[in-house]
Amino acid sequence: MGILNINDIEAGMVLKDDIINFQGTLLLNAGATLAEKHLNALRAWGVTEANVVDVSPADLEEKNSDLVDEETKGRIERELAYLFQKTNTEDPLIAEIYRLVRKRRLRSLCNEKESG
Amino acid sequence: MKKKADEITINKVIRRLKNMPSIPTVITKVSEILDDPRSCAADFGRVISGDQALTAKLLRLVNSAFYGFPGKIDTVSRAVTIIGFRPLRELVLGTSILNMFKGLGDNAPLGVQDFWKHSMVCGIASRVFGIYKREEVPERFFVAGLLHDIGRMALLESCPEQYNEVFAIVKEESCLVTEAETAVFGFTHAEVGKKLLLHWQLPSSLANAVGFHHDAERPGRSSSLADVIHVADIITHASSLGASGEQFIPPLNPHAWGRLGLKMSILEPAMEKIYEQFESIADFMLVEKQED
Numbered sequence: 001m002g003i004l005n006i007n008d009i010e011a012g013m014v015l016k017d018d019i020i021n022f023q024g025t026l027l028l029n030a031g032a033t034l035a036e037k038h039l040n041a042l043r044a045w046g047v048t049e050a051n052v053v054d055v056s057p058a059d060l061e062e063k064n065s066d067l068v069d070e071e072t073k074g075r076i077e078r079e080l081a082y083l084f085q086k087t088n089t090e091d092p093l094i095a096e097i098y099r100l101v102r103k104r105r106l107r108s109l110c111n112e113k114e115s116g
Numbered sequence: 117m118k119k120k121a122d123e124i125t126i127n128k129v130i131r132r133l134k135n136m137p138s139i140p141t142v143i144t145k146v147s148e149i150l151d152d153p154r155s156c157a158a159d160f161g162r163v164i165s166g167d168q169a170l171t172a173k174l175l176r177l178v179n180s181a182f183y184g185f186p187g188k189i190d191t192v193s194r195a196v197t198i199i200g201f202r203p204l205r206e207l208v209l210g211t212s213i214l215n216m217f218k219g220l221g222d223n224a225p226l227g228v229q230d231f232w233k234h235s236m237v238c239g240i241a242s243r244v245f246g247i248y249k250r251e252e253v254p255e256r257f258f259v260a261g262l263l264h265d266i267g268r269m270a271l272l273e274s275c276p277e278q279y280n281e282v283f284a285i286v287k288e289e290s291c292l293v294t295e296a297e298t299a300v301f302g303f304t305h306a307e308v309g310k311k312l313l314l315h316w317q318l319p320s321s322l323a324n325a326v327g328f329h330h331d332a333e334r335p336g337r338s339s340s341l342a343d344v345i346h347v348a349d350i351i352t353h354a355s356s357l358g359a360s361g362e363q364f365i366p367p368l369n370p371h372a373w374g375r376l377g378l379k380m381s382i383l384e385p386a387m388e389k390i391y392e393q394f395e396s397i398a399d400f401m402l403v404e405k406q407e408d
Binding site (some may be wrong): 007083096104 | 380
């Protein structure tokens, strides 16, 4: 279980917690199995995250990361380390930006592989 | 690093910008219309329509993923009705300033296209954060982000030799460009940008945000505008879209992010919006090289 970004949530996942919108209105109950229509509704409501059963953010990172070879991963890490050297990577915001940029680079490599 | 060229002051930098046109009259006219309670959407449309290139850009912008409206907005007065006077004035300001820089920076060691790409992404990012903060006119943030590094353009244009020295120091010492600027000029591009915007008689909130985008922690000088462009600039550098001349992500002031009061989880959808909007508006918003 873990809090996942709305874009990483797939149909079939089960909610661990209730989802309420910014006005405090209950949108979906804990225990609900998510369908594609629910995800669209959540996005329309501006919900950015949800707590789901059985999947953690770390699992997802690994799934993407497995598709890319070690050498390329090392190259991405080195490029990012260079780029981030003057800022504090211990800071939670910077750590999150780092994670997202790395994820994007890995994903674009995976997409390239899949399409060509 | 020893300080050189100490005879150069910010005012001199700005005076030397002979090629820099003054702020377009269209902005003054638009502001007059805004200040006049009797004016209507059609008045605004009439002023803007005088400038066909501007009209075309504005309409493409309001019809892009930047807004994501389902229908087509085909006239400026219609855009006023849907988007509102103040946001449109900001867009006019941003678009006209981008145009003013046509032909500038040709002799710069920094690619002018990359520079504007960086500025554009920072503008988009600032506006996206403005929207998450539920700001009334998030387009203000777009303009502030767009102009945050304008002082660097001014420095490159008016003091190209000294600026080469800045890049030489950066290369030699692997330091931040801002540090090298301070060593060579005694001030940074942020301060030049602030003076330039004040010189153009743009709002002081905008000028201050640009002036403090690298040191948002100075007491009494923070504003949500400055905090937003500080964070947006860092995200823009991390995205590696375009280039500001700075090869490293500038240091973060954690208080700036804290003050914005945004959840960490908005970051991922925010970044996706930034990439998406950049792709949809970059091709027509970017300054083309001037053709002689």
